[in-house]
Amino acid sequence: GAGVSQSPSNKVTEKGKDVELRCDPISGHTALYWYRQSLGQGLEFLIYFQGNSAPDKSGLPSDRFSAERTGGSVSTLTIQRTQQEDSAVYLCASSSFVSPEAFFGQGTRLTVV
Amino acid sequence: GEDVEQSLFLSVREGDSSVINCTYTDSSSTYLYWYKQEPGAGLQLLTYIFSNMDMKQDQRLTVLLNKKDKHLSLRIADTQTGDSAIYFCALQGGSGGSYIPTFGRGTSLIVHP
Numbered sequence: 275g276a277g278v279s280q281s282p283s284n285k286v287t288e289k290g291k292d293v294e295l296r297c298d299p300i301s302g303h304t305a306l307y308w309y310r311q312s313l314g315q316g317l318e319f320l321i322y323f324q325g326n327s328a329p330d331k332s333g334l335p336s337d338r339f340s341a342e343r344t345g346g347s348v349s350t351l352t353i354q355r356t357q358q359e360d361s362a363v364y365l366c367a368s369s370s371f372v373s374p375e376a377f378f379g380q381g382t383r384l385t386v387v
Numbered sequence: 388g389e390d391v392e393q394s395l396f397l398s399v400r401e402g403d404s405s406v407i408n409c410t411y412t413d414s415s416s417t418y419l420y421w422y423k424q425e426p427g428a429g430l431q432l433l434t435y436i437f438s439n440m441d442m443k444q445d446q447r448l449t450v451l452l453n454k455k456d457k458h459l460s461l462r463i464a465d466t467q468t469g470d471s472a473i474y475f476c477a478l479q480g481g482s483g484g485s486y487i488p489t490f491g492r493g494t495s496l497i498v499h500p
Contacts, residue, residue, distance in 0.1 A: 278429075280429075305486065307487065307488070309490075315492060316391075316475070316490050316491055316492035316493055317430075317475070317490040319487055319489070322486075322487050324486070330487065365429055365430065367430075369486075374418060374479060374480070374486060375418070375420060375432055375435055376432075376488055377432065378422075378429040378430040378431070379429050380428060380429045381428075381429050
Protein backbone atom coordinates (compact mmCIF):
# COMPACT_ATOMS: atom_id res chain seq x y z
CA GLY A 275 0.00 0.00 0.00
CA ALA A 276 0.91 3.65 -0.13
CA GLY A 277 1.58 3.91 3.57
CA VAL A 278 1.40 2.05 6.85
CA SER A 279 -2.20 1.30 7.72
CA GLN A 280 -3.45 0.62 11.23
CA SER A 281 -6.86 -0.51 12.39
CA PRO A 282 -8.95 0.30 14.22
CA SER A 283 -8.12 3.98 14.58
CA ASN A 284 -9.91 4.08 17.93
CA LYS A 285 -10.79 1.29 20.33
CA VAL A 286 -12.65 1.53 23.61
CA THR A 287 -12.69 -1.64 25.67
CA GLU A 288 -13.67 -2.72 29.12
CA LYS A 289 -11.04 -3.61 31.66
CA GLY A 290 -10.26 -7.30 31.51
CA LYS A 291 -11.16 -7.78 27.86
CA ASP A 292 -8.67 -8.80 25.15
CA VAL A 293 -7.95 -6.53 22.19
CA GLU A 294 -6.25 -7.00 18.83
CA LEU A 295 -4.61 -4.16 16.96
CA ARG A 296 -3.68 -4.57 13.32
CA CYS A 297 -0.85 -3.12 11.27
CA ASP A 298 -0.46 -3.37 7.51
CA PRO A 299 3.07 -2.21 6.61
CA ILE A 300 4.30 -0.65 3.39
CA SER A 301 4.54 -3.34 0.72
CA GLY A 302 8.03 -4.79 0.54
CA HIS A 303 9.18 -3.46 3.90
CA THR A 304 10.95 -6.18 5.83
CA ALA A 305 11.10 -4.49 9.23
CA LEU A 306 8.09 -3.75 11.40
CA TYR A 307 8.00 -2.00 14.76
CA TRP A 308 5.37 -1.48 17.43
CA TYR A 309 5.60 1.46 19.82
CA ARG A 310 3.34 2.77 22.55
CA GLN A 311 2.79 6.47 23.20
CA SER A 312 1.20 7.37 26.48
CA LEU A 313 -0.10 10.85 27.26
CA GLY A 314 2.81 13.25 27.62
CA GLN A 315 5.35 10.49 27.09
CA GLY A 316 7.69 9.66 24.28
CA LEU A 317 7.57 6.52 22.21
CA GLU A 318 8.08 3.33 24.15
CA PHE A 319 9.43 0.48 22.03
CA LEU A 320 7.43 -2.74 22.26
CA ILE A 321 8.50 -5.27 19.61
CA TYR A 322 10.50 -5.46 16.38
CA PHE A 323 10.18 -7.89 13.46
CA GLN A 324 12.83 -8.21 10.75
CA GLY A 325 12.15 -10.57 7.89
CA ASN A 326 12.02 -14.18 9.03
CA SER A 327 14.22 -13.62 12.07
CA ALA A 328 12.94 -14.16 15.59
CA PRO A 329 11.29 -10.94 16.80
CA ASP A 330 12.90 -8.71 19.39
CA LYS A 331 10.31 -8.73 22.18
CA SER A 332 12.48 -6.93 24.72
CA GLY A 333 10.11 -3.95 25.01
CA LEU A 334 6.90 -5.83 25.79
CA PRO A 335 5.84 -4.61 29.27
CA SER A 336 4.22 -7.84 30.46
CA ASP A 337 3.19 -11.30 29.32
CA ARG A 338 -0.27 -9.93 28.58
CA PHE A 339 1.24 -8.40 25.45
CA SER A 340 2.06 -10.44 22.36
CA ALA A 341 2.46 -9.85 18.66
CA GLU A 342 2.75 -11.86 15.53
CA ARG A 343 3.53 -11.15 11.94
CA THR A 344 2.04 -13.43 9.35
CA GLY A 345 3.70 -14.05 6.01
CA GLY A 346 6.21 -11.30 6.66
CA SER A 347 3.54 -8.67 6.17
CA VAL A 348 0.53 -7.90 8.40
CA SER A 349 1.13 -7.78 12.13
CA THR A 350 -1.29 -8.10 15.03
CA LEU A 351 -0.58 -6.81 18.53
CA THR A 352 -2.70 -8.56 21.15
CA ILE A 353 -3.27 -7.30 24.67
CA GLN A 354 -4.94 -9.78 27.00
CA ARG A 355 -6.90 -8.85 30.12
CA THR A 356 -6.53 -5.14 29.43
CA GLN A 357 -5.82 -2.77 32.29
CA GLN A 358 -6.42 0.96 32.52
CA GLU A 359 -2.70 1.64 32.30
CA ASP A 360 -2.75 0.05 28.83
CA SER A 361 -4.63 3.12 27.56
CA ALA A 362 -2.36 4.76 25.01
CA VAL A 363 -1.79 5.28 21.31
CA TYR A 364 -0.21 2.23 19.71
CA LEU A 365 1.93 3.10 16.74
CA CYS A 366 3.23 0.77 14.07
CA ALA A 367 6.08 1.56 11.70
CA SER A 368 7.87 -0.23 8.90
CA SER A 369 11.14 0.18 7.07
CA SER A 370 12.95 -1.41 4.19
CA PHE A 371 16.19 -3.33 4.15
CA VAL A 372 17.75 -0.77 1.84
CA SER A 373 16.77 2.37 3.73
CA PRO A 374 16.31 2.13 7.49
CA GLU A 375 14.15 5.16 8.23
CA ALA A 376 10.85 4.11 9.77
CA PHE A 377 7.51 5.17 8.32
CA PHE A 378 4.64 5.33 10.79
CA GLY A 379 0.94 4.59 10.64
CA GLN A 380 -1.67 6.88 12.14
CA GLY A 381 -1.87 4.81 15.29
CA THR A 382 -4.64 3.11 17.25
CA ARG A 383 -5.92 5.01 20.26
CA LEU A 384 -6.82 2.44 22.91
CA THR A 385 -8.97 3.46 25.85
CA VAL A 386 -9.59 0.96 28.64
CA VAL A 387 -12.57 1.86 30.80
CA GLY B 388 20.68 1.60 26.44
CA GLU B 389 20.39 4.80 24.50
CA ASP B 390 19.12 7.85 26.33
CA VAL B 391 17.66 10.69 24.26
CA GLU B 392 16.72 13.97 25.91
CA GLN B 393 14.66 16.87 24.60
CA SER B 394 13.13 19.90 26.23
CA LEU B 395 9.36 19.54 26.40
CA PHE B 396 8.17 22.91 25.11
CA LEU B 397 9.25 25.71 22.79
CA SER B 398 7.22 28.81 22.02
CA VAL B 399 8.10 31.12 19.13
CA ARG B 400 6.55 33.97 17.23
CA GLU B 401 5.44 33.43 13.65
CA GLY B 402 8.23 34.36 11.24
CA ASP B 403 11.02 33.76 13.75
CA SER B 404 13.41 30.81 13.64
CA SER B 405 12.84 27.83 15.91
CA VAL B 406 15.66 25.70 17.25
CA ILE B 407 14.78 22.34 18.78
CA ASN B 408 17.57 20.57 20.63
CA CYS B 409 18.30 16.94 21.41
CA THR B 410 21.09 15.32 23.41
CA TYR B 411 21.96 11.65 23.44
CA THR B 412 24.32 9.22 25.10
CA ASP B 413 25.24 6.61 22.46
CA SER B 414 27.92 8.15 20.28
CA SER B 415 27.89 5.14 17.94
CA SER B 416 24.43 5.93 16.53
CA THR B 417 24.53 5.88 12.74
CA TYR B 418 21.27 7.54 11.77
CA LEU B 419 19.73 10.54 13.50
CA TYR B 420 16.16 11.56 12.64
CA TRP B 421 13.67 14.31 13.20
CA TYR B 422 9.99 13.39 13.14
CA LYS B 423 6.94 15.66 13.34
CA GLN B 424 3.65 14.66 14.94
CA GLU B 425 0.56 16.76 14.41
CA PRO B 426 -2.46 16.34 16.72
CA GLY B 427 -4.17 12.99 16.28
CA ALA B 428 -1.70 11.82 13.66
CA GLY B 429 1.19 9.44 13.43
CA LEU B 430 4.82 10.48 13.11
CA GLN B 431 5.99 12.00 9.85
CA LEU B 432 9.67 11.76 8.95
CA LEU B 433 10.96 15.30 8.41
CA THR B 434 14.64 14.81 7.78
CA TYR B 435 17.62 12.77 8.88
CA ILE B 436 21.37 12.99 9.02
CA PHE B 437 24.09 10.35 8.95
CA SER B 438 26.60 10.34 11.77
CA ASN B 439 29.44 11.20 9.38
CA MET B 440 27.79 14.53 8.54
CA ASP B 441 27.83 17.80 10.47
CA MET B 442 25.00 19.60 8.76
CA LYS B 443 22.12 19.01 6.40
CA GLN B 444 19.84 21.64 4.92
CA ASP B 445 16.47 20.95 3.35
CA GLN B 446 14.46 24.04 2.43
CA ARG B 447 13.47 25.70 5.74
CA LEU B 448 15.00 22.91 7.81
CA THR B 449 18.62 22.78 8.97
CA VAL B 450 19.97 19.89 10.99
CA LEU B 451 23.21 20.33 12.93
CA LEU B 452 25.12 17.47 14.51
CA ASN B 453 27.82 18.02 17.12
CA LYS B 454 29.24 14.56 17.73
CA LYS B 455 31.69 15.73 20.34
CA ASP B 456 28.91 17.10 22.53
CA LYS B 457 26.38 14.44 21.39
CA HIS B 458 24.00 17.19 20.42
CA LEU B 459 21.54 17.30 17.54
CA SER B 460 19.45 20.31 16.62
CA LEU B 461 16.70 21.15 14.17
CA ARG B 462 16.32 24.72 13.01
CA ILE B 463 13.13 25.79 11.29
CA ALA B 464 13.47 29.09 9.46
CA ASP B 465 10.51 31.47 9.08
CA THR B 466 8.35 29.39 11.43
CA GLN B 467 4.67 29.25 10.49
CA THR B 468 1.58 28.36 12.50
CA GLY B 469 1.40 25.14 10.50
CA ASP B 470 4.70 24.13 12.07
CA SER B 471 2.99 23.81 15.46
CA ALA B 472 3.41 20.15 16.39
CA ILE B 473 5.47 17.79 18.51
CA TYR B 474 8.97 17.17 17.18
CA PHE B 475 10.78 13.96 18.05
CA CYS B 476 14.46 13.26 17.84
CA ALA B 477 15.32 9.60 17.15
CA LEU B 478 18.56 7.64 16.90
CA GLN B 479 19.25 4.32 15.24
CA GLY B 480 22.12 1.95 14.64
CA GLY B 481 23.96 2.39 17.90
CA SER B 482 25.78 -0.03 20.15
CA GLY B 483 25.52 -3.60 18.93
CA GLY B 484 24.16 -2.43 15.60
CA SER B 485 20.60 -2.12 16.90
CA TYR B 486 18.14 -1.09 14.20
CA ILE B 487 15.44 -0.22 16.69
CA PRO B 488 15.05 3.56 16.70
CA THR B 489 15.12 5.18 20.13
CA PHE B 490 13.00 8.29 20.53
CA GLY B 491 13.12 11.29 22.80
CA ARG B 492 9.98 12.43 24.60
CA GLY B 493 9.29 15.09 21.98
CA THR B 494 9.29 18.89 22.00
CA SER B 495 5.95 20.66 21.62
CA LEU B 496 6.47 23.65 19.33
CA ILE B 497 3.90 26.39 19.78
CA VAL B 498 3.85 29.10 17.13
CA HIS B 499 1.90 32.24 17.98
CA PRO B 500 1.06 35.19 15.76
